[in-house]
Amino acid sequence: MTDPRSHPACEQEARERVRAAEDAWNLHDVDAVVMAHRIDCQWRAGSEFLWGREQIRGFLDRKWKREIDFRVIQQLWAFTRDRLAVRLAWEFRTDGGAWFRGYGDESWEYDAAGLVSRRFSSCSEHLIAEHERLLRWPVGARGFGGASLEELGL
Template sequence: MTSPVRPPVPPFTRETALVKVQAAEDAWNTRDPQKVALAYTPDSVWRNRDTFVTGRAAIVELLTAKWERELDYALRKELWAFDGDRIAVRFQYECRDRDGQWWRSHGNELWEFTADGLMSRREASIDDVRIAESDRRVHGPRPESERGVTFPLR
């Protein structure tokens, strides 16, 4: 059985890389592990912080646990670089834990894609910073008016 094509597909241009990054942001902001996992190959390899997983089932398990811990999760991704079948992004997301403490997580991801546009490799380095609720700047999915807007580093 062949995998469905997930456009845009490599080799990426600036325009198609931007579309791919926004599609990833939109999917992750659904907080639906099953939906997010469909963007990855059945044998996709991930490094997420200090966790290594392979395959969609493991991705669903990782994301399910993530969004059970990280409440009110809201993400912003930004294209950093692209070449051929690879894209690099930087991102920030905010969430709160069960005790009500808000967090801003900063990170970088390296993505590699197959010819059909599915991600076969994802490597994510992430650091977390405690923030006060009043310091939040990511409130839900990105509104249409903010698509393509660069976010501050701190």
């Protein structure tokens, strides 16, 4: 895997970076997500505007307490030396048992040290029935060989 402190130099390294981020989210590894960002990172997640690692940490803690059985697929959409565009889809249930699916696009910008300096998410969620779920691997990292967003029709 690429060193997270360097810029992705090729498409394979960009894909590895996206996959590492996906794994951190699926494992609920707050430290891995937070430490991939600058201490003063600017982050917009839907209607929330976050500045810095501590606000990101708080956001993730709230999100993962609310979103039970959370699973996400992140996929590289495009990249340059200091920017990545990512498509993603996720599913979770609430403590009341309702299932949701979300879709989104994210833009990640890296500083000279290879840390995310700005992250902007545009996303939406909607209620789904349990039988409509598509992301059914055991909670945790997805593993390799799973279906892509396209193969799932997402």
